[in-house]
Amino acid sequence: MSKNYVQIDPRDNIIVAINPLEKGRVTTINGTEVTLKENIKQKHKFALNDFAVGDEIFMYGVLIGKAVKSIPAGYAITIDNVKHASAEFNDSKEKFTWTAPDASNFKGRTFNGYHRKDGKVGTSNYWLVIPLTFCENRNIDVLEGALSEKLGYETKKDFAVDTDALIKQYKAGASSEEIFNTPIITTKEELSKNRLFPNVDGIKFLKHDGGCGGIRQDSEVLCQLLAGYIANPNVAGATIFSLGCQNAQISMLQDALDAIDPNMGKPVHYLEQQQSESERALIEEAVKHTFVGLTEANKIERQPAPLSKLVLGLECGGSDGFSGISANPALGYASDLLVALGGSPVLAEFPELNGVEQELINRCNTVEDSKKFYNLMRAYSAAAVAVGSGFENNPSPGNIKDGLITDAMKSAGAAKKGGTSPVVQVLDYAEQVTMPGLNLLCTPGNDVESTTGLVGSGCNVVVFTTGLGTPTGNPVAPVLKMSSNTHLYEKMYDIIDINAGTVITGEDTIASMGEKILDHIIRVASGETASKAVVHGNNDFIPWKRGVSL
Structure with missing residues (x-):
């Protein structure tokens, strides 16, 4: 990308600051010159044209908000001058066609997994x-x-204490000096070798x-x-x-x-x-x-398996203003590659699909699935309203601080994880993935509840994009953390597996990063590389409660 600002879609009327932009700077977007009226923080957006109260605001080519104040061109888009808005949708689908990406670099590739009697293949045991x-x-x-x-x-710490060795020494009549010279600390690495x-x-x-x-x-x-x-x-x-x-x-x-x-x-x-x-x-x-x-x-020992046996959970958390530009679309490209190879990516977090419902409805292979997705989204939205909330309250303080100011803006970027392929199946929470291709799974937007649900529906590996950083993992499936920006990767290298910030700096394209992601997934699925979440023992498990407590 390697630009100071970018218009993501030709229909967008707000522009993303890739780097901090100073007041007075003249920007040029598709021949239109805009002078910035104030400083624009990195990852935040500014108005491409003048907005009156009630005017619609578009990003990623979709409606993400409406102006609540007049916003002259060149001013920042903030929670004070914009409110959440999303496009209407219905349960009737339009014709959809898809061209798969070139997956020839992965043709014939396998991963070494644990084969089960039911035909599934695990990435762990x-x-x-x-x-x-x-x-x-x-x-x-x-x-x-x-x-x-x-x-x-694994232990709860990075080491284990062998108190039994001291007891043995004491019973043998050892001196205080001999007890002090007895090694009793065993590291996780040493434990695993034994x-x-x-x-x-x-x-x-x-x-x-x-x-x-x-x-x-x-x-x-x-x-x-x-x-x-x-x-x-x-x-x-x-x-x-x-x-x-x-x-x-x-x-x-x-x-x-x-x-x-x-x-x-x-x-x-x-x-x-x-x-x-x-x-x-x-x-x-x-x-x-x-x-x-x-x-x-x-x-049971690892044996070669086709990539079609990969069921890939698509998750994001701690998102920032770059998530929908680098990490999520790159993961979406990897998802499309996996679909082309016969695998099954799974897109969850239904509150973070708000505003892109019609696109996903149109991508459903069957009318039954398009209606099921429509009904699940309507019911979920109504349940949120019934308890005095709504999808518009989804962005967290961290999201807002780093440039995601409405749920529709956050959702439009989050949905990029699902790539562009057809939707082969729509699943309610805890229903199982049974069909190859892109699946939609109803889960909350909560990171751990959603990841818990993805693995419960059959995902044997998860990629988790983040712009702010998170140590989240899962007890059963390896969770690969991918940063949207290089600063985060360098700051939290100990918990981040992949850096998609190179898309922002122009070292990678969405396609080249997508191939790198799939290659990393294969190595983790084969047991050649451990995810950072597994190394640190992040075993987060929170089932979703959809009812009240009696």
Whole structure:
């Protein structure tokens, strides 16, 4: 890009400042000269022409707001002079055609993954320990303490303390000097080298605050989500804790698993505390079931798989004014490449599709899906209004500070993650991805709730674009963080995997960055490169509650 300012779409009547622009500067856009009337901060926008109160404002070629004050050309677009506005939409779709990008550079490429009996392929190999109700979270903690460090898996810190070595020295009659000379610190790297089960990437403990106390529908959806995690190709099997009296019954989870695939073939062990002779017996049984499950999971080794087996979650969070110009469209190009190769990208965060609904409706392959998307968006919007809010309240203070001042502006940039391909399926929360091609999944805009939902619907890898930085990860799927700007990448290099800021500086095009993203995804999916979120143990897991608490 390497410009000081840019008009993203020829229909746009506001201009993005790529670098800070000083008052008095003369800008030229498509032959039109505009003198800046005030300083324009980097990532923010200025008026290309004069706006009267009520005039419509366009960016990315779509309606993103209306003027609430008169705005002369050359003045900044702010939350004080613009309010949210988005285009109307209906459930009737127009004809849509798509030309796939050239994916020849990836023809014949494979990734090394874990093949499952149901035909899916994982990018990781985990065992899950899951409570059906928050009442069992303490038992989950006990199991984690008994297994994780002892088997060489992650700790809560960057190191583990081997107190047993000091006890052994003391019992042997060691002197104080000998005790002080005894090494007791083991790093995460050293622990991983000593894993008893080298083909198992870890044991993940999915604690949550649901399963009882809310409406029955929330427990049903929770069971569907948990079933999706068990069915995820990155999972080898699971140990399930039930209290016994909660809303989320074992039978409910079993029904949800059968609905996904009654012949999945994964071991799932159910333990109900109210039927156990004691808590001690419950824990003992859980440890033994999990240990035996790990021995079986360890027999699975990585084998080559086609890229069509990749189910790619598309996520963004901590967005800035560059997200919709660099990171999101580059990820969209990678999504289109994956579609051309037979894979399945998944676009979520329905509140952040506000204003581009009609475009997505038109891209749906079937009338049924276009109507389903229409109904989900209308229902979600109505639910937000019913509690005294609305999609217009979506931008966070960080978004606004860095140039995203309306939900429609944020949404138009966020939707770029989905590329340009047809929509093959529209899914409600916790429904499973079953078709190759671009899928739409109804989730909240909340970063962790959305990522949790993406993985629960079958994503085996996630790319998360950000302009401000976030450490978010997931227990089951590797989450690759991609920065929209180089400053963020250099400042938070320890948690960012990919830098799309080179699109802003002109070192990369959207297409070349898109190819780099897909190449990085393949290396992570093969276990050759670990995502920063995995390295740091970011295991964020928040199920979405759609009802009230009773």
